[in-house]
């Protein structure tokens with residue numbers, strides 16, 4: 001058996017899928033909530049949960065919407081970015097230029 005990685009639905013945060021490859025996220029239709037969603041790597045979810053548990057003082061974490069928080073958590077978990085690289089208004093994926101920005105975040 002190869003090592004497996006768990007990915008969690010960012011809409012319901014309930015459904016998980018397991019894959020053998022390690023990537024930041026998948027996009028698929030959720031079997032639980034039926035939404036076509038981003039499924040984040042469990043490492044991203046863990047980072048998100050730890051930030052939720054103890055928001056960083058220098059970062060206006062609670063002003064972010066959940067989706068924005070998850071995007072930040074994803075960067076922190078999957079890239080060498082730190083909180084210092086983020087403004088409160090999260091600079092969407094455009095800065096990174098490797099995935100498609102999602103519309104709708106103010």
Ligand SMILES: [Zn+2]
Nearest residue numbers: 009012030033
């Ligand atoms: Zn779901």
